[in-house]
Amino acid sequence: MxxxxxxxxxxxxxxxxxxxxxxxxxxxxxxxxxxxxxxxxxxxxxxxxxxxxxxxxxxxxxxxxxxxxxxxxxxxxxxxxxxxxxxxxxxxxxxxxxxxxxxxxxxxxxxxxxxxxxxxxxxxxxxxxxxxxxxxxxxxxxxxxxxxxxxxxxxxxxxxxxxxxxxxxxxxxxxxxxxxxxxxxxxxxxxxxxxxxxxxxxxxxxxxxxxxxxAQPVTEGGPAHTAGIRTLSLVLTRPPTRFDFARALGGLATRRGEDLLRAKGLIAFSDRPDGIAVIHAVQHTIYRPQWLDAWPDADRRSRLVFIVRDIEPDEILACLAAFAPVAWTPVPGDTAKIGSSLTAAA
Ligand SMILES: Nc1nc2c(ncn2[C@@H]2O[C@H](COP(=O)(O)OP(=O)(O)OP(=O)(O)O)[C@@H](O)[C@H]2O)c(=O)[nH]1
CATH class of the missing domain: 3.40.50.300 (P-loop containing nucleotide triphosphate hydrolases)
Structure with missing residues (x-):
């Protein structure tokens, strides 16, 4: 109706x-x-x-x-x-x-x-x-x-x-x-x-x-973004333990917190199989995970999105792999740079 x-x-x-x-x-x-x-x-x-x-x-x-x-x-x-x-x-x-x-x-x-x-x-x-x-x-x-x-x-x-x-x-x-x-x-x-x-x-x-x-039309080319900002999306092929994961993300935040603008994700842990953790990090701060009873959509993959400044994807991958020995696989097409190159292409 x-x-x-x-x-x-x-x-x-x-x-x-x-x-x-x-x-x-x-x-x-x-x-x-x-x-x-x-x-x-x-x-x-x-x-x-x-x-x-x-x-x-x-x-x-x-x-x-x-x-x-x-x-x-x-x-x-x-x-x-x-x-x-x-x-x-x-x-x-x-x-x-x-x-x-x-x-x-x-x-x-x-x-x-x-x-x-x-x-x-x-x-x-x-x-x-x-x-x-x-x-x-x-x-x-x-x-x-x-x-x-x-x-x-x-x-x-x-x-x-x-x-x-x-x-x-x-x-x-x-x-x-x-x-x-x-x-x-x-x-x-x-x-x-x-x-x-x-x-x-x-x-x-x-x-x-x-x-x-x-009253102020925006010129083509768009607004200025801070240089060097990029996104990186990863999926995990095996569930890490909570300890390994905390060390991996914590290690990155300790080393590069100022430039780790944001990380968020949905992670299934091997030592807590009854819930899915919602992960948030903002610069140096890693927030206490929130727990969901089930995956919120059909996608059952553990996934993490990073938004960083002047950190290469390889550095993130190396840091995570050093602490959490599971495979962290970049999602094809999502290691984008946000900034002048994308803006110019708009
Ligand atoms: N202690 C506290 N934590 C908060 C508050 N607001 C948000 N948070 C935490 O900050 C983290 C980021 O919050 P979000 O709401 O995801 O932030 P957002 O602005 O939507 O993030 P983006 O979408 O990445 O830009 C989460 O862990 C929240 O629980 C608050 O008022 N107090």
């Missing part, structure tokens, strides 16, 4: 550097009954997307856009994806939704995405842009903003800045001063905090940023 389509689709862009907590916030927000009318589009920097599997949403609610950083190589795909979802919704093929969250990859500069949304003639009539919510890691945020122009750009366009991981560390005065310098006018909140996660994504946002960027 066809449902009546709403007049305008409320859209929020959720951004923040790699590992700042975007998927965690989305997971919490989607548990709220108030989010039943909200679809999410998830974009990741690597070919092998995982976040859409980790968001516990109704299957029809979360849509994946992997295959590259949304702001450069796939910029125009976002308009196509939204148009397609609206058509499917209006034909009754997917669940009715009245709101949309676009989670950008952690490396995205949101400005070209905002421009793409505003410049599309059809979308201009059907979208009601709410604003940009930017997450900043209270622990790693200052260093990240200083080293990566993408992180500064994400802060600069925010309508709301959410400082995450404040249960672990309070943001220092240097970070707060840097945020003031980049964007003093955005609403600023702490996470975890007293706010409803769903409300943080929609309530009280202004569309000032959208209007500002709609």
């Amino acid at each position: 066809l449902s009546a389509a709403p007049e305008k689709l409320a859209v929020t862009v959720l951004t923040g550097f790699l590992g700042s907590g975007k998927t965690t916030l989305l997971q919490k927000a989607l548990r709220s009954p108030g989010m039943a009318d909200t679809a999410v589009i998830i974009n990741e920097a690597g070919e092998m997307g995982l976040d859409h599997l980790l968001v516990e949403a109704v299957e029809e609610q979360a849509f994946q856009m992997p295959g590259g950083c949304l702001c450069c190589i796939r910029r125009l795909d976002i308009a196509t994806t939204i148009r397609r979802l609206i058509e499917q919704r209006d034909r009754g093929e997917i669940a009715m939704f009245r709101r949309l969250v676009i989670e950008t990859s952690g490396l995205a500069d949101p400005a070209p995405i905002l421009y793409t949304l505003a410049a599309d003639p059809m979308l201009g009539h059907v979208l009601a842009f709410q604003g940009v919510v930017t997450l900043v890691d209270a622990l790693a945020g200052l260093g990240t903003i200083e080293r990566h122009p993408e992180a500064s750009a994400q802060v600069a366009v925010a309508d709301r800045i959410l400082l995450t991981k404040t249960d672990v560390a309070q943001p220092g005065s240097a970070l707060l001063g840097r945020l003031d310098g980049l964007n003093a006018w955005a609403d600023r909140r702490m996470l975890p905090g007293g706010d409803e996660p769903a409300a943080l994504l929609f309530d009280g946002l202004s569309s000032t940023a959208a209007r500002r960027f709609a």
